[in-house]
Amino acid sequence: MSELTFIGFLGEGLKRPECVLCTSDGRVHASNWDGGVSILPPDGVQVDLVGQAGGLEVKPNGICLMPDGSYLLAHLGAEEGGVFRIDRTGVIRPFLLEVDGVPLPPTNYVHLDAMGRVWITVSTRKMPRSLGYRPDVDDGFVVLVDDGKARIVADGLGYTNECIVHPDGRRLFVNETFARRLSSFDIADDGSLTNKTTVAEFGMGTFPDGLTFDQEGGIWITSIVSNRVIRISPDGEQRVVLEDNDPAHLAWVEAAYLNGTMDRPHLDNCQSERLKNISSLAFGGPDLKRIYLGCLLGDAVAIYESPVAGYAPAHWKF
Numbered sequence: 001m002s003e004l005t006f007i008g009f010l011g012e013g014l015k016r017p018e019c020v021l022c023t024s025d026g027r028v029h030a031s032n033w034d035g036g037v038s039i040l041p042p043d044g045v046q047v048d049l050v051g052q053a054g055g056l057e058v059k060p061n062g063i064c065l066m067p068d069g070s071y072l073l074a075h076l077g078a079e080e081g082g083v084f085r086i087d088r089t090g091v092i093r094p095f096l097l098e099v100d101g102v103p104l105p106p107t108n109y110v111h112l113d114a115m116g117r118v119w120i121t122v123s124t125r126k127m128p129r130s131l132g133y134r135p136d137v138d139d140g141f142v143v144l145v146d147d148g149k150a151r152i153v154a155d156g157l158g159y160t161n162e163c164i165v166h167p168d169g170r171r172l173f174v175n176e177t178f179a180r181r182l183s184s185f186d187i188a189d190d191g192s193l194t195n196k197t198t199v200a201e202f203g204m205g206t207f208p209d210g211l212t213f214d215q216e217g218g219i220w221i222t223s224i225v226s227n228r229v230i231r232i233s234p235d236g237e238q239r240v241v242l243e244d245n246d247p248a249h250l251a252w253v254e255a256a257y258l259n260g261t262m263d264r265p266h267l268d269n270c271q272s273e274r275l276k277n278i279s280s281l282a283f284g285g286p287d288l289k290r291i292y293l294g295c296l297l298g299d300a301v302a303i304y305e306s307p308v309a310g311y312a313p314a315h316w317k318f
Helices: 247-258
Strands: 005-010 020-022 028-032 036-040 047-050 060-065 071-075 083-086 092-096 109-112 118-122 140-146 149-157 160-165 171-176 181-187 193-201 207-213 219-224 228-232 238-243 278-284 290-295 301-305
Touching: 020 060, 020 290, 028 047, 028 060, 028 290, 036 060, 036 071, 071 109, 071 118, 092 140, 109 160, 118 160, 140 160, 140 171, 149 171, 149 193, 171 207, 181 207, 193 219, 219 278
Parallel strands: 020 278, 060 109, 160 207, 207 278
Antiparallel strands: 005 301, 020 028, 028 036, 036 047, 060 071, 071 083, 083 092, 109 118, 118 140, 140 149, 160 171, 171 181, 181 193, 207 219, 219 228, 228 238, 278 290, 290 301
């Protein structure tokens, strides 16, 4: 089922392109599980920018593009986390490895806002992370790096996933994947977060992962497992605009989630016609009406046409 027009796929042999970003030059930037980023021009040669950090194999989950052309990589290791920076020569160096003297656990996402602040999410402190695939686990948190200083600004979240500052610059929106809700916080002048508000709650088969905004005030959500894209209108109405799953498979995952036995096999298998466990969404193209979908299990980025233009992110003209 889709209200969006399928265009095709971009990229070849991508390595777990979980996170996708778009820039005004037409390029799509996708996380590369081999240790970096795959850069996909609209009509040219794909570049896989990968490296190592002193022998450490960085496993990028979320990525963000910086003004100098480098990227920040959220390292989702089996037991280690942190955020690393990779430059355009492939050299990787640590950006943030600990907060308050405590090493970062496996790290999910990293976001640069229009003020140059960096927001980082850790989904869970549990090891292995699959112990956090529960509706009653709330040990995820958000880190803010501002003017070179890092601190935890939100804690007690239900598997923190993508977080993005609203275009108005005054609110941070956060997906709590296994609490099945989208939350927002007010951002104070010093970056502190207050007034946590539930923006949306999701039902059977929806596990919110990626999010972004459109120019009409809508919020777009991607759901892992169910391969759903949901648009939340300014008045709060939810509408599934894209879905690709097998109902029996989804029911199997839902049962495991509800009885507390959800584990890696429920995320690492995909029963669908086209989409391979979508995880993120970025608007791109000359009019910001192309939708690019990152995924956990595919080797290319799916492209759709949207009737609504996306909001240009902070890195749009980098």
